[in-house]
Amino acid sequence: MFAERARGRSVASLARELNGRGVPCxxxxxxxxxxxxxxxxxxxxxxxxxxxxxxxxxxQV
Structure with a gap:
């Protein structure tokens, strides 16, 4: 998620992919x-x- 966002992907496209792959929220x-x-x-x-x-x-640690 972090790497894809750093590459310029939108958070909406990440949400669509995670939902499409069946990754639980x-x-x-x-x-x-x-x-x-x-x-x-x-x-x-x-x-x-x-x-x-x-x-x-x-x-923060």
């Missing part, structure tokens, strides 16, 4: 921690939040 995997999300597949905003997360980007 975070709400599908852990509904107890994601009760505020419907868990019906990837959306662009979820991907954007993951890509901006300081722990995932190395800005």
């Amino acid at each position: 975070p709400a599908d995997v852990d509904q107890a921690r994601n009760t505020h999300r419907p868990g019906k597949g990837w959306i662009a905003r979820t991907i954007a939040l993951i890509l901006e997360n300081p722990r995932y980007t190395g800005r």
